[in-house]
Amino acid sequence: MAFHPALPLLVAGTGSYDGGYFFEGELLLLDLETGMPTSLIEHELGRQVLGLEWLNEQELRVLMAPPDDWQDKVAWVEGHVAVLRRPDWRAVPPRSVTAYDLAGPRVTAPRPDGREDARQRVSSLSTDWGPRCNVRAVEELSDGRTLATLDGIQLESWLPSGQRQWAVPDDEGGRDLVIAADERSAWVGLVRPEWEKRPQSVVRLSLEDGAQLDHLTPSAPVSLVRCTDGLLSLPHLQDQPGNGAGFASGVAAGSTSGRP
Known part of the structure; x- marks a missing residue:
């Protein structure tokens, strides 16, 4: 992370190895006055950001891992450095940092392994x-319990004591989380990569024991949103450029039935 030398902005870099090929990540610009983040890298996989430094009010030095490690054994100890120049960093549009902007010389960039520590x-x-x-999602209930979705788990519940109350296993895990107004159940969007050709899946789980109460199968990937009227909205995630987000029909967040 690096604070802008003059403007109320914070730039943050994220990223990791995907386990098989790519070094993925994001370059985020956070407006400290509005609280609004902007994802800057154009490519959908982004780049793993290893270091950030403001050189002056218009120039940001970015150290990144290579895009991938294909036939590149030293990709784990080397990276690329680029200097991004923008006249006004408060006016930088989302997804406006291109591969050309990030092109730069190869440099030494060892990654310290802090896992054992x-x-x-x-x-x-x-x-x-x-x-x-x-x-991927964390919510606290009024009784002090904490709910979370993550890899390999649709949803898990933790007691205020720090003990796990229950967990619902899943091959891929849960993603979005919307809790019913009465806090007796929750809707969870499950991770279903399109390349696996499996149906998309949204489940409603009891917050007493994790039992499944309902199941929806949207026709396309969706995101879960709880509207102000208590209904569950399922906006379609469109991949085609220029397409706006579609919406599935809303269902009551605490209902036992609904249709995508």
Whole structure:
């Protein structure tokens, strides 16, 4: 992360290896006055950002991992450096940083592995723990319980004591989370990559024990949104450039039936 030297802006870089080929990530620009983030990299996979430095009010130095490690063994210890120049960083449009902007010379960029240190620090607090991978949504209930969706888990519930109350396993895991107004159930959008050719899936789970109460099968990938009137809205996620987001029919967030 790096604060702009003059404007109320914070730039943050994220990223990781996808486990098989790409180094993915985002370059985010956060307006500290409005709280609005802007994702800057044009490519959908982005780049794994390793370092950021403001050179002056208009120039940002970005250190990135290579796009992938295909036939490139040193991709894990080298990267690319580029300098982004913008006259007014408060006016930078989303997805406006192109591959051309990010092209730069190859430099040494070793990645320190802090996993063992982190494991020791956590173990010093408690021996009863396990890693939570790719946590995608977290919500707190009025009774103090915490709900989360993550890799391999549709939804899990944690008690205020820190003990896990229950968990619903899944091959891919949960993504979006919308809690019913009465906090007795929740809708969860499941991760279903289109390339797997599996039907998209949205489930309603009991918050008492995780039992499935309802199941929707949208015709296209959707995002879950709880509207002000209590209805569950399922906006379609369109991949085609120029297309606006479509919407599936709304259902009551606490209902036992509905249609996509």
